[in-house]
Amino acid sequence: MKAFADLFRALDESNKTNAKLEALEAFFREASEADRLWALGLFSGRRPKRLVAATKLARWAAAEAAIPDWLFAESYHMTGDLAETVSLLLPKANAPVEHSLTDWMQRIQGWRGLPEILLKAQVKEAWAALSDDERLPFNKLLTGGMRLGVSANLAFKGVARAESMEPAAVMNRLSGAWHPDDVRWADLLRGEVPGRGAQPFPFFLAHALEASPEELPGGPEAWFAEWKWDGIRAQLLHRNGAIAVWSRGEEEVSAAFPEFKLLLGRLPEGITLDGELLAYREGEVLNFQNLQNRLNRKNSTRDLLRRFPVILMVYDVLEWEGTDLRTEPFALRRQKLVRLMSEWTLPGVLRLSPELPFAHWEALRAMRERSREERTEGLMLKRLDSSYGAGRKRGDWFKWKVDPYTVDAVLLYAQRGHGRRAGLFTDFTFGVWHHGQLLPFAKAYSGLDDAEVRALNAWIRDHTLSRSGPVVMLEPFHVFELAFEGIARSTRHKSGIALRFPRIHRWRRDKLAFQADTLDTLESLLKSSNAAASQGQLPETGDLFAGLHDAR
């Protein structure tokens, strides 16, 4: 696994895309075909599910390193990554034995379902056989946390270079369902993989609109507008007599959404639709949290289907009568889609994302103001003559999101972060005033730049009131403006509310703690943000004083 460990390290260490691409190209040129398949599998999200629970792995590693569990925990808080902590703590490898990536992957697959005592013996034996550099990727495989610091797209580009192929062609052939155990490298690249019938196309993604729409080329008449739906991007395929639903992560989610089986026999064959999965009832889009109740389920009970009905809000057709339409202009695809939706009698699980006609940008701007009432995240702008590309291409599709909600909150607790900022305090808990006390209500991890993180860390060193495990309690002093996308009632939080995507918007150095907002501010936001929010609950964001947990 040495070559793969070197690639892992190269990708991890460099922050330059070109250097990463070169490392990928070199790997895909030199590795065995089986190793290429496995590596590509890992790059494109086909990583094995977690084999060992974090706490177990931590305990085993602490025992190997002959240190107590609390010292492992201290080390973990500084490192910010479980697999890395384990790798750093294990005794130095004395006589590593080289096995290929494929060997290791096959072994690891074979360990699934082993009783703990046998699994532990296997893992310990593996640690002894691995070199220091190989242990990190190996541990990442065990914890199911293998992320390689590059997008699947870049990996595809690396393959394309190594194989002297077009990146788009590589991407087309490598998306969708295949498993390194079942295919051969050459077949995969030639597109000759049996049973490739029900694969989605690579998703075309939009860029955020950074300037004003007035600066877009062509003027209003060159653009199409619709709501930006707040659900899960998905493609629905009807091929070979079967309906399949794929989410943007290129994961098949058909089993979780059985309602789409209703389309069998009612939707023409050889079709691929692109749209958004939404929880939807009686003409109204429900909060995102309703949809979450339906995710990650192998089968859905009738009760779930009834309580959280889901539809696909369709906005594009990519394949029609077995013909790939992606190079056709958007306007034409839209025309076909409208025809399909009106000419075929389709069950309610498919709905057409309505066009938002506008004569000038000012009218659209007014429309955007209504996004929240419509339970959307803002607007999508698509150039009428654009083809359906692959990945994120600038200039054709834009998302024009509505401004987030904001609230001024006081920093109360801090915890050390992960990844690039491991070892620094970057995980913060905030509070608002309620009856003269500060009530914790939100955690936020992002939004500060490096200089702000440094300054805040220096301040934290001198203003810590107490420490509880990895969490430090701070003097209530600094005020931050938090931005968030949604707000809902929650019985699981002391404050009674839960925020969607909270992040730090601004450090309000101009404000003192007593000038922060109150719980009443949030309550009134909650009221205005619609009664539908009361259905279901947002998931718990995690115990404030949780010890070990997997890196995000």
Added chain:
Amino acid sequence: MTGEGLYCPAGDFYLDPWRPVPRAIITHGHSDHARAGHGAYLTHPETAAILRHRLGWGADAWDTTTTIGGAAAYKASAAFRKGEPFAKRVGAHSPERPVVQTLGYGKTLTINGVRVTFYPAGHIPGSAQVLVEHRGDRWVFSGDYYCTGSEGALQPEMGGRFCAPFASVPCRVFITESTFGLPVYRWPDPVGEFAALQRWWAQNQSEGRCSVLIGYSLGKAQRLLHGLDASQGPIYGHGAVRTMTDVIRGLGYSLPELLPVDDGDWGKGRGGERVREREKKFATALVIAPPGAIDSPWMKRLEPYSLAFASGWMRMRGPRRRHAADRGFVLSDHADWDGLNAAVHASGAERVLVTHGFAEPFSRRLREQGLDAAPLHTLFEGESGEIREGREGREFGEGREGQEGQETRERPDAPQPLPLQP
């Protein structure tokens, strides 16, 4: 412990104090340990030379005839405490021109009945551990030190010898640093790290790129210079690195030549010809620069370059990525986890006081092993002033050299029992 620093009441002197005091024993020349403004200094001769450069002492600061416990210094300190002008009482001496006395390794000086002996700490040239003896009791203050451990045995040197290696000193109370006091900080073989460094340089040469290596200008830079194979190409140094290297060379250390980056031959226009010439000049070169030089206009001149850090913090991926380094080499002049443990156990101390770094977990671990250990709060920063984010504006402690007097952002410390009370 007082607000000024670690204090020995019997001898009436301080160890590495962070506020001006009458009499200070200084373990080594880094700015978090050796500050300006004390009345009298006792330190190793090499540290004295470093401080003379760093703190801008004039030639008349040297007064090796004045014993630190002598009458002149005592009078001076009393006057200083009362706030009277120092110079008035003792003529030549003032905080700008302090009394400086030196003490070699293994040499002893008796101050007010307290015996003080210096032993090498292996951290940087001149770095010393201080043995304090009084009525048969033995205390050792480690300052910063380098050693590592292997199967319980203490390894005092990093590959080849650079400065005097760490010496273990038996004592009852050991006051140790803990900059890298977590078991995740274990140094890989320095020979291997230097080999990797050399390979990185060669790779950059083959791609026509300058190799910029970041390391603190006092100690680290010279240790790197000492370990590098200079036959691979020209080695350049940032101004701060070059002057400090000259000081160290003046102490008798033999180090490869460091060329000046700025030879006055550029900046006269950004013409293509000139840029090409410059690129050619640095294409095969390795440049040693302090952390403060990162993202400075000075660095721009070296483009295109690959950036690497040499530091114990490079052991982890987080700091490597945070500093946008192309490479990180795990080369530290501090003891790693194994080294700290080996040093504590070798000292035979029954009481261990743990200063700057991971004082809490390290002392807890020692308590579990049956030692009487406790954290001791200080304002030392270890290697933190170098790479790790620490006190505001001091992430890269460099670039402030020669401005010691301004580095007095302090906080009041809670009074603690005097640890050096025998």
